[in-house]
Amino acid sequence: MSTHDPDRDNASLRAEAKLIDAYGRTINYLRLSLTDRCNFRCVYCMPPDGAPYMPHRELTTYEELLRLCRIMSGLGIYRFKITGGEPLCRKGAVAFIRRLKRIPGVDRVTLTSNGTLLAPYVEELADIGVSGINFSLNSLNPEHYAAVSRTRAGPEPVLPVMVAAAKAGITVKINVVPLRTYNDDDLPDLTRFALENGYHLRFIELMPVGLGMTCTGVPPHEIRAVIERDFGPLTAVDDVTGNGPAEYFRVSGYTGSVGFISAVSNMFCRQCNRIRLTSGGFLKSCLHSDVGVELKPLLRGGANDAAIIAALRKAVREKPQTHAFGNVAPENSGQRFLMHGIGG
Ligand code: SAM
Ligand code: SF4
Numbered sequence: 001m002s003t004h005d006p007d008r009d010n011a012s013l014r015a016e017a018k019l020i021d022a023y024g025r026t027i028n029y030l031r032l033s034l035t036d037r038c039n040f041r042c043v044y045c046m047p048p049d050g051a052p053y054m055p056h057r058e059l060t061t062y063e064e065l066l067r068l069c070r071i072m073s074g075l076g077i078y079r080f081k082i083t084g085g086e087p088l089c090r091k092g093a094v095a096f097i098r099r100l101k102r103i104p105g106v107d108r109v110t111l112t113s114n115g116t117l118l119a120p121y122v123e124e125l126a127d128i129g130v131s132g133i134n135f136s137l138n139s140l141n142p143e144h145y146a147a148v149s150r151t152r153a154g155p156e157p158v159l160p161v162m163v164a165a166a167k168a169g170i171t172v173k174i175n176v177v178p179l180r181t182y183n184d185d186d187l188p189d190l191t192r193f194a195l196e197n198g199y200h201l202r203f204i205e206l207m208p209v210g211l212g213m214t215c216t217g218v219p220p221h222e223i224r225a226v227i228e229r230d231f232g233p234l235t236a237v238d239d240v241t242g243n244g245p246a247e248y249f250r251v252s253g254y255t256g257s258v259g260f261i262s263a264v265s266n267m268f269c270r271q272c273n274r275i276r277l278t279s280g281g282f283l284k285s286c287l288h289s290d291v292g293v294e295l296k297p298l299l300r301g302g303a304n305d306a307a308i309i310a311a312l313r314k315a316v317r318e319k320p321q322t323h324a325f326g327n328v329a330p331e332n333s334g335q336r337f338l339m340h341g342i343g344g
Contacts, residue, residue, distance in 0.1 A: 018076040019275075019312065021285075021319040029079040029244065029274040030072060033343030035059065035090040036279045040114050041150035042138075044177055044212045045339045048150055054341075060281040062096045064299045066103070068277070071308055073105035080109045083343035085279065088117035098128045110134065112175070112344060114149070115158035122161060126168035132241075133165050134173040134202075139186040140193055148182050162199065171241065173200040173259075178218035187223055188230045195231070195254040202246050202259040208325055209288060210338040220262045227251075227258060234258060244273055263287075269322040275315070278341055283312065285319035287342065 019027040036054050038046060060068075069080065080100060087093050101109050110132040111125070118125075118133070125133070135158060139145040142154030166172045174194050178184055187203070194201035206217025228234055234249035237257065242248075245268040246259040260266075276284040281296035293315040298308055 017074060019316045021316050023270075023319075023321050025270075025272055025319070026076065027273055027275055027316050027319075028076055029081070030069070030077050031081045031083055031274060031276045031343050032065065032069070033083050033085065033277060033279040033341065034065075034087045034093055034096070035085040036338075036341040037089040038084060038086040038114075038340050039089060039116060039151070040086065040153075042136075042177075043148055043150065043182065044179065044206055044210075044215045046150075046211065047338075051338060051340065054280055058280050058296075059090075060277070060279065060296060060299070062092060062099070064281070064296070065096065065277075066099055067299065068295065068308070069100055069106065070103050071305055072312065073103050075309065075312065078105055078107040080106060081343075082109065082111045084113075085340045085343075086114055086117060087111060088113060088121070094121050094124055094128075097125070097130065101128050101130070112136070115161050116153065118161050119157075119164070122164045122168055122170070126165075126170055130170060132171035132173060134175050135162055136175045136177075137190070138176055138179075139183040140189050141183075141186055144183050144186055148177075148179065162197070166198065171200070172197075173202055173242075175202050175204050177204045177206055178223055179206060180216040180218060182215075184218050187218075187226055191227055191231060191258060194258070195251055195256040198255040200240055200248070200257045200259060202261055205260070205262040205264050207263055207287070207339075209342075212339070217264075220260045220265050224260070244268070245271065263323065264325050267322060267325075272319075275319070276342055278343065280341070283315050284342060285315045286323055288323035288325055288337075289320045291315070291318050291320055 041048055082097060097109060100106060109130050111130055112134040115135040137155055137158060138148040140155055145155045146152055162172050176190055178187060191201055203223050205220055206212050206215055231251045237248050237250050240248040240257050246261045248257045248259040250257050278284060282292055283295050284292040293311045298311055
């Protein structure tokens with residue numbers, strides 16, 4: 001009698017395929033930056049006059065990205081966050097997302113965006129099956145919004161895009177980076193706006209990476225005290241779907257939630273499940289480290305899938321145990337650490 005059990009064999013094949021780092025963390029989430037270009041110049045992310053953008057030929061092409069994503073999904077990566085720069089600044093982004101979503105094993109595709117270029121694409125993104133959009137919205141006050149993003153724009157054009165996304169069945173999250181003097185007075189208004197509309201608001205602690213080193217953030221405990229003063233006690237919940245480290249809370253009477261992503265004050269590296277692909281094709285195994293692998297030379301040099309898998313496994317194996325935000329070195333403000341190239 002045969003002892004062959006296809007289900008068990010497939011399960012063990014899948015287990016073997018997994019990307020597991022030296023500390024036992026399973027990597028199942030890729031943040032994929034489509035471009036280093038952006039129509040904003042957020043004070044914590046981009047130099048005021050913009051950055052020298054990568055020449056187009058240096059960007060990983062869509063075909064190269066799709067090949068990589070196919071390989072990665074075979075290794076157990078099933079959640080993909082499309083980021084940038086501003087992802088919609090790259091021509092063909094939505095068509096790429098459609099093809100990505102069709103790859104077997106690609107389960108959850110979400111987007112992070114400043115929302116300004118999204119309006120024409122919301123229905124299409126819903127049709128593709130994009131499950132969530134994280135909108136960067138740092139203030140509802142037009143002057144403060146413009147000061148953070150260093151544009152003349154106010155937040156008004158983005159608000160109907162959020163409404164349209166929610167109506168189309170896409171989960172709306174709002175990302176705020178609280179900054180001293182820029183938007184620290186605006187946090188209760190943002191909270192009210194998110195809660196009243198059923199959105200999930202996340203306070204992202206300023207990270208001392210790239211231009212983040214030139215700004216001053218607001219500690220999460222201070223934000224929480226302000227929110228509890230105005231809205232009453234926050235109740236911890238674990239029913240808000242996400243890709244990782246946010247701690248979510250509910251406020252009595254509202255469907256929306258308030259979350260904190262506090263990479264500095266509350267290091268969550270032990271649960272880290274992610275790797276990042278920069279727009280230039282560098283696979284970064286930790287946000288705050290140069291450890292990783294240049295994939296473009298492999299992709300353009302005729303490497304077969306086995307060689308690419310070996311490179312991915314090596315980068316994951318060498319993923320640092322923790323970030324080193326507490327030990328900020330001057331080189332971490334260099335070009336390789338500018339967030340618009342990494343994708344956040
Ligand atoms: N343009 C899109 C956006 O703003 O959502 C996607 C790219 S942006 C680099 C991705 C995320 O990184 C945004 O939520 C942004 O606020 C965050 N980010 C950029 N620099 C940061 C920093 N120094 N500290 C914390 N978050 C940062
Ligand atoms: Fe552009 Fe996003 Fe960076 Fe702001 S945070 S400059 S919107 S990439």
